[in-house]
Amino acid sequence: MTGPRDDGGRDNWPRTNGARDHGPTTNGARERGRPGADSADRALDDALALANGPRPASPAARPPSTDPLVVALGHEPGHRSPATPAPRHQAAAVSWPEARRIARRAGGRLDARALPLGEDLLGMALARDLLALTDLPPFDSSAMDGWAVAGTGPWRLKGQVLAGQQRSADALLSGHAVRIATGAVLPPGTTAVLRSEYGSIRRGTDGEWLHVPAPHPAPRPGQEIRRRGQECRGGDDLLPAGTVVTPAVLGLAAAAGHDELVVTMRPRVEILVLGDELLDHGPPRAGRVRDALGPMLPPWLRGLGADVTSVRRLVDDADVLRAAVAASTADLVVTTGGTAGGPVDHVHPVLAALGARLLVDGVAVRPGHPMLLAELPAGALLAGLPGNPLAAVAGVLTLVAPVLRTLAGRPVPAPYAAPLTADVTGHPVDTRLVPVVFDDESAARPLHFTGPAMLRGLAAADGMAVIPPGGARAGQETAVLDTGALAPAWGSGM
Numbered sequence: 210m211t212g213p214r215d216d217g218g219r220d221n222w223p224r225t226n227g228a229r230d231h232g233p234t235t236n237g238a239r240e241r242g243r244p245g246a247d248s249a250d251r252a253l254d255d256a257l258a259l260a261n262g263p264r265p266a267s268p269a270a271r272p273p274s275t276d277p278l279v280v281a282l283g284h285e286p287g288h289r290s291p292a293t294p295a296p297r298h299q300a301a302a303v304s305w306p307e308a309r310r311i312a313r314r315a316g317g318r319l320d321a322r323a324l325p326l327g328e329d330l331l332g333m334a335l336a337r338d339l340l341a342l343t344d345l346p347p348f349d350s351s352a353m354d355g356w357a358v359a360g361t362g363p364w365r366l367k368g369q370v371l372a373g374q375q376r377s378a379d380a381l382l383s384g385h386a387v388r389i390a391t392g393a394v395l396p397p398g399t400t401a402v403l404r405s406e407y408g409s410i411r412r413g414t415d416g417e418w419l420h421v422p423a424p425h426p427a428p429r430p431g432q433e434i435r436r437r438g439q440e441c442r443g444g445d446d447l448l449p450a451g452t453v454v455t456p457a458v459l460g461l462a463a464a465a466g467h468d469e470l471v472v473t474m475r476p477r478v479e480i481l482v483l484g485d486e487l488l489d490h491g492p493p494r495a496g497r498v499r500d501a502l503g504p505m506l507p508p509w510l511r512g513l514g515a516d517v518t519s520v521r522r523l524v525d526d527a528d529v530l531r532a533a534v535a536a537s538t539a540d541l542v543v544t545t546g547g548t549a550g551g552p553v554d555h556v557h558p559v560l561a562a563l564g565a566r567l568l569v570d571g572v573a574v575r576p577g578h579p580m581l582l583a584e585l586p587a588g589a590l591l592a593g594l595p596g597n598p599l600a601a602v603a604g605v606l607t608l609v610a611p612v613l614r615t616l617a618g619r620p621v622p623a624p625y626a627a628p629l630t631a632d633v634t635g636h637p638v639d640t641r642l643v644p645v646v647f648d649d650e651s652a653a654r655p656l657h658f659t660g661p662a663m664l665r666g667l668a669a670a671d672g673m674a675v676i677p678p679g680g681a682r683a684g685q686e687t688a689v690l691d692t693g694a695l696a697p698a699w700g701s702g703m
C-alpha cells in the first residue's frame with residue numbers, strides 16, 4: 210500500500226505496471242464456499258455489475274470481443290440500440306470524482322461545542338487545535354525504579370521518593386542517593402538515576418551505601434531522567450483542528466490537562482429504508498427479501514461520525530415518503546431504494562414536489578449509478594441511495610462519506626493506493642468500485658460476488674478498489690476506499 214493522496218485527483222494517481230505475484234484467482238479463506246470460482250465466474254459478476262444500461266462508449270474504449278465480459282453478456286457492453294431510451298439519471302450523470310467533489314462541498318461544518326472528555330467523543334473531529342495546558346512531562350522525574358544520585362558514587366543512601374509525592378524541599382547533596390520510583394519527582398540536586406538492577410547496597414556501621422558493581426557502568430549525568438517539557442511546553446499545538454478523536458487523542462488530551470474538548474457536532478442522520486418487498490426477519494419468502502441495508506447502514510454511518518437518530522422502514526408510497534422527508538429535522542436524510550424509474554420509485558417525484566434542488570442526479574459509477582444528492586428547502590441534505598445493496602454502499606462511499614466529512618469538520622483523508630494482483634475489467638465509460646482484499650504484501654486482490662445486489666464480496670473485503678473507465682491491469686496502483694471492520698471508524702480512505 211502506498212499513500213496518501215487526495216481523492217479528487219484521480220488522474221494524478223500513479224499507474225505502475227510492474228510485474229507482481231498475482232496470487233490465487235479465487236478469494237481463498239476470505240470468501241469461502243466456492244473452491245471452483247474462476248475467471249468465468251468473475252466475468253458473470255462483472256456482467257451483472259455492468260449490464261444495467263451503460264452509455265455508449267467510444268469505439269476505442271470498448272473491450273475486445275474476446276473479453277469474457279462480452280461472452281457473459283452476449284453483446285458489447287457499451288452498445289445500446291438507438292431505440293432504447295436512456296434512463297432519466299443518465300442525462301445528468303456526473304463523473305465519480307466530480308460527484309465526490311460536489312458532495313464534499315454540499316454542506317457546511319456544523320456548530321462546535323465543548324463536551325466532557327470521554328468515549329462519547331470518539332469519531333468526532335476537534336473544532337480547535339488541541340493546545341497543551343501544561344509542560345509534558347510536567348516536572349523532572351525518574352524514568353526508572355532505582356536511586357536518584359548526586360555526583361559520583363558510592364553514595365550514602367537515605368530515604369525514598371514515590372510517584373505522586375510532592376517535591377521535597379531538601380536538595381540531594383553530592384555523594385548522596387535516595388530510593389526513587391518511576392515517575393517520582395526528582396529531588397533538586399539529582400544528577401542521574403541509577404536503575405535498581407544496576408546497583409547494590411552495602412550496610413556499614415555508618416549506614417547504607419549504594420555501589421555500582423562491575424560490569425555495570427556508573428550512570429552518566431542525566432541518565433534515566435525524564436526532563437520537564439521533553440514532549441511539549443504549555444501552549445504548544447499538539448493536534449490540528451479536524452483531527453478525529455481516537456482513543457489515543459483522548460489519552461493525549463487527558464495527559465495535557467484537558468477535562469473537555471471542543472468538537473464539531475455529529476451530523477444527525479435519519480435513514481429511510483423504502484420497499485414493500487422488505488422483510489425484517491426470517492428467510493426471504495413469497496417474492497420478498499430481507500432488508501440488508503437497515504442493519505448495515507447505521508453502524509457504518511456512525512463509524513463515519515454520524516449520529517443516526519432513526520432508521521425507519523417505509524412502504525412504497527409517495528405521500529408517506531413526502532411526509533417523512535418534510536418532517537425530518539436531520540442534517541442529512543438517507544433514503545434507500547426508489548431512485549430508479551420503476552412504478553414505485555418515488556424519490557425523484559417527491560423531491561420535485563418538495564422543491565428540493567438536485568445537486569447530483571446519477572453518477573457514472575458501477576454499481577450505484579442512480580444515486581442522487583439533493584438540498585431540501587430548509588437546507589438539509591438528502592442522499593438517495595439505490596436499493597441494490599452493493600449499489601447503496603457505492604452511494605455511501607461516493608456521496609454520504611464526503612457529505613458527513615464536511616458536516617463533521619473532518620479533513621479530506623488520505624486514500625490508500627495499492628497495486629492490483631489481477632486485471633480488472635472496466636466499464637467503458639464509468640468508474641467501477643470493486644471489493645478487494647489486501648494480500649500479505651498489501652496488494653489488492655479483486656474478489657468475486659460483486660454484482661450490485663450482492664454483499665458476499667464486500668463482506669469479505671478490506672476495501673473497494675476504484676477502477677477507472679476502461680479497466681485496470683495487474684500491478685497497476687489503484688485507489689482503495691476502506692470498508693474493513695474498523696477502518697471507517699477512524700475515517701481513513703473514505
Ligand SMILES: Nc1nc2c(c(=O)[nH]1)N[C@H]1C(S)=C(S)[C@@H](COP(=O)(O)OP(=O)(O)OC[C@H]3O[C@@H](n4cnc5c(N)ncnc54)[C@H](O)[C@@H]3O)O[C@H]1N2
Nearest residue numbers: 261296484499500501502546547548549554595596597600
Ligand atoms: N429501467 C431501469 N431500471 C433500472 C435501472 C436503470 O438504469 N434503468 N438501474 C438499475 C440499477 S443499476 C439499480 S441499482 C436499481 C436502483 O433501483 P432503486 O434505487 O429504485 O431501488 P429499488 O428498485 O427499490 O430496489 C432495487 C433492488 O434492490 C432491492 N432492495 C431494495 N432495498 C433493499 C434493502 N433495503 N435490502 C435488500 N435489498 C433491497 C430490491 O428488492 C430490488 O431488488 O434499479 C435498477 N433498475
Ligand code: MOO
Nearest residue numbers: 576577578600661
Ligand atoms: O448496478 Mo446499479 O449500478 O446501481 O446497482
